[in-house]
Amino acid sequence: MLAERARAASHGLALATRAQKDRALEAMADALCTHEDAILAANAEDVARAEDGGAPPNIVDRLRLTPERLAGMAQGLREVAGLPDPVGEVVRGSTLANGLELRQVRVPFGVVGMIYEARPNVTADAAGICLKSGNAVLLRGSSSASASNAAIVAALRSAVADAGLESDVVQLVPADSRDTVKELMRARGLVDVLIPRGGAGLIRSVVEESTVPVIETGVGNCHVYVDRAADLDKALAIVVNAKTQRTSVCNAAESLLVHADVADAFLPRVVAALQDAGVTVHGDAAFQALDGVVPATDEDYAEEYLSLDISAAVVPDLEAAIRHIRRYSSQHTEAIVTEDLAAARHFTAAVDSAAVLVNASTRFTDGGEFGFGAEIGISTQKLHARGPMGLPEMTSTKYVVTGDGHVR
Amino acid sequence: MLAERARAASHGLALATRAQKDRALEAMADALCTHEDAILAANAEDVARAEDGGAPPNIVDRLRLTPERLAGMAQGLREVAGLPDPVGEVVRGSTLANGLELRQVRVPFGVVGMIYEARPNVTADAAGICLKSGNAVLLRGSSSASASNAAIVAALRSAVADAGLESDVVQLVPADSRDTVKELMRARGLVDVLIPRGGAGLIRSVVEESTVPVIETGVGNCHVYVDRAADLDKALAIVVNAKTQRTSVCNAAESLLVHADVADAFLPRVVAALQDAGVTVHGDAAFQALDGVVPATDEDYAEEYLSLDISAAVVPDLEAAIRHIRRYSSQHTEAIVTEDLAAARHFTAAVDSAAVLVNASTRFTDGGEFGFGAEIGISTQKLHARGPMGLPEMTSTKYVVTGDGHVR
Known part of the structure; x- marks a missing residue:
């Protein structure tokens, strides 16, 4: 259901211009500021629940949002707006001997599923990178951050709609049961790629169970x-x-x-x-x-x-x-x-x-250090992307071939 | 076992120079000619078995080798020798603000598994493309072509060894049971990518069952x-x-x-x-x-x-x-x-x-028509490669970063 709505919304987003997408990103950044009270109140709920549950201080710290951290998330979205649009980039091209004009052009994947652990800042970061690269995103965060994520996504969705794009390009997947992860892993044809970010156990289980293509990230020995x-x-x-x-x-x-x-x-x-x-x-x-x-x-x-x-x-x-x-x-x-x-x-x-x-x-080894401007994760697999993944790594390509009645 | 030998042999192949690989490809082409009698005799066995089994004429035709078809396979290997080596190509590079020199360089995947149907010419084509791109290959053809494939691979392996590379960079996976396909699909860590070529049913089953990353090819409506x-x-x-x-x-x-x-x-x-x-x-x-x-x-x-x-x-x-x-x-x-x-x-x-x-x-839509020189298949997925796959699509990349004592 969520995936079907994401798929439907992805068609329009794929055709959006850079100007439209950048307007949406700026609106998303503004919305994090105007919704600050609601987001921090929701986050306080998550933090209280984690502390009541006896979560260790470093986990609670990863979960906690402050006005400064929220401002950092907004700043991250503005920086993504400032980066070049990968969609439409001509990767290679030539005119063939028979006169056919061949271009390989970057296009969005379509629908990206993110599965990640506690940090609520990933919610805004991933939404921004996916939107700029023309992808609808399904965000499946941790249940421990569910109130924070709901408040952040509500703010982002209203901003996306205000900027004239379909709000379903950013959707939160309920974190109340592991079944929602399983649904993402089986949504072949609706979800184009899954990116798990988190511990080795999470990543291994997604890699082994998913029929949707996966980009492995982040385990580093x-x-x-x-x-x-x-x-x-x-x-x-x-x-x-x-x-x-x-x-x-x-x-x-x-x-x-x-x-x-x-x-x-x-x-x-x-x-x-x-x-x-x-x-x-x-x-x-x-x-x-x-x-x-x-x-x-x-x-x-x-x-x-x-x-x-x-x-x-x-x-x-x-x-x-x-x-x-x-x-x-x-x-x-x-x-x-x-x-x-x-x-x-x-x-x-x-x-x-x-x-x-x-x-x-x-x-x-980091997208920021490498000068990529934004990073959705560090791929440790060999297929598609390897190392820090910036905006170009969030795209596929298509060949556009133009002729004048050419036949073989 | 086969996959472990392929993995071990892949380390040396990844470091082989273009000159060494091209010598091996020329030797492989020569070997198809010098082993012509043995290959055609083996093929005659396969053809007779197919005809006895009542295979339709178009299937028998796909299976049949002739001196001309064998010469075509040899010519294909020589053409691959003439193509640029994708390994070592610098995809992008820059000097960072802190003086670190960053290069993204094409490297082989390592070990490629090919799962394909009747045509025995795929055996030589895939071996050539994988060798040129620095990948060891595990060839799992159809049982109907098992004698032909065994004779072709024997010729290719002797040529690879004569040219000074390890013969285990080209190996035939027995086609006597479906278990060998299952083993390939579960060889995560030993096999880097699986490429199924054939009917929709074969491709679907590999996509759904494999824990090794897959590149889908070839279904075209x-x-x-x-x-x-x-x-x-x-x-x-x-x-x-x-x-x-x-x-x-x-x-x-x-x-x-x-x-x-x-x-x-x-x-x-x-x-x-x-x-x-x-x-x-x-x-x-x-x-x-x-x-x-x-x-x-x-x-x-x-x-x-x-x-x-x-x-x-x-x-x-x-x-x-x-x-x-x-x-x-x-x-x-x-x-x-x-x-x-x-x-x-x-x-x-x-x-x-x-x-x-x-x-x-x-x-x-064809690697030859697009001017890629050689094609291992046409990817219909969005991850890694999309459309006709030539030599560059048979590689991954790594980042090589050179400093002078740089710390953060």
Whole structure:
């Protein structure tokens, strides 16, 4: 039902001009401000329910909206209005030998389903990115944020209608039962793509059960490899930044590999710096020679901690580092620290991850850092989009071919 | 097991240079010629078995190899060798404000699974396209072609090994039971993408059951819409060509829509021309006024005939044509015949199919016709690739980011 209304509304949105869509985005931003009281009151309900239910402080914090956070959401919508419209972009084109004019043009998917966890800001962000890319969106947030999401979507829908587009291009899917997720996953033909954002369990279940095509996002067991030819000062700064600058995000480093030739020089420094920052190092035998390092198991090397923990191992050479990464990585982001061009070239060619960095923190794998302006998630799959997904990644293409009575 | 060997072999292939891959492709072409006797003998077994089993002549013809067809397969491999290598192509790149150098580079998927029906030429074509795009391939052909496929793959593997690549980059999956298809569909993590080529039933079952990402190909319920402003001579030529030039292919027209304003002038001409070409017209009331037109049901409008049949209806206007297409199309290819620029612009914008043609036969939706040089299939889905898929569509990308100790 919701999906059918989204499909019907998507036809008009696909033909909307950039000017119409940008007007709607500005109206959506304004509406978040004019509906501030209602949204914050609804959010207070969600926060009270979470606290009554004993939710941990970090979860409550992710759920909580403030006037500043709401203003940030509005600002995000205005920034999306300022980005180029991906729809209509000619990806390639040529005139064929027989005179046919061929153009491959970006078009919206049609209907996008977002399935995500607590943060209510995702509701506005996803609605804005989908609208700008010409897609109707079905938003299936967490039940813990249901009052907040309802208030936000009510504001956005009224703004969309005021701006002259169909309000059904933005719809909230009830979060009262898991059945609504199942319906989205079975809505083949009505929903064109599902994007799950959240923990590994959520993403795995959507990937396995959905008959609608899925774009996997965000699980990051990211590695930093410190090569024999590393500048150890840069290595130290990069490891500490990648692990500690923000621990709860998918591009935080979770595992450290160090070439044996620099282990004696680097291990004491890096372990001390990590421990000073509050990090527990789960290491192999070489690391365990240092005070406070706890033994790493196979599970540690496979773990996305999202906390002040890091797994660590010494490797005999570059090839061993690549093999370790091949075995344990979630193919999100890996970094090498080296001054050796051949090592950098081989690592970037042989490591099969969405982003491979040389002498830079894994934290740079991000749509904002990459200059994309807006990001709906970071794809860790190989089909369609890989890495940070901006507006162009929210489109498909079609071929438009113009002739003058051409037959074969 | 096969998939694990493919995965292991894919690592080396991903790093192979264009020169190495082109040498292997030339060797594969040579091997089809030097193994001609063995391949034709194996094919004769398959053909005899099919004939004994009472297979219809068109199926037997698709199965049969001749020295000329084998030479054509070899020529196809040489043409793939002549195409640019998609791997390593920089799709976009920039230097960020902080000095980080960002490049998005094409990389192979890794392991591709092909599931296809009778034609043994697909075995060589798919092996060549996958090898050139740096992908190991698992070929799951039809059991009716199992002897032919085994002989072809044996020849190709020996050539790949002679050229210095691992022979496991090309492997045949036994076709003795449907379990081997199921194993491919469950090989998530080992197989990166599955491409089913064949009938609608095969494709639907793979799409619904696979946990490996799938690229749907080839079901085409293609429409030709003859607008009020059509040049009726062009329209006649296009309809007859689109329907009859080759009926068994996905880009053949299956349905004809005619604007009411030109029905009186066009219907007698088009029905006569189609009937002269042996086509049965399944029409609505307006078409049934003409001799020999049989009544069309809802099923007719939804049908991909792949035969000398066409469904036909008169529509009151352009919008009704678009609504009809939206309801029945498989979103492969639709064509409008019109001299009216506004009608052409609206049709190409509003019709959501992989290819939308103006004044040209639907038969042009084809990798060869589009100048792609090689085609692994025609995608009718919106994720990743849409329309004819050439070598670039057989790749993913990764971001390579180079810094000098950058941290956030």
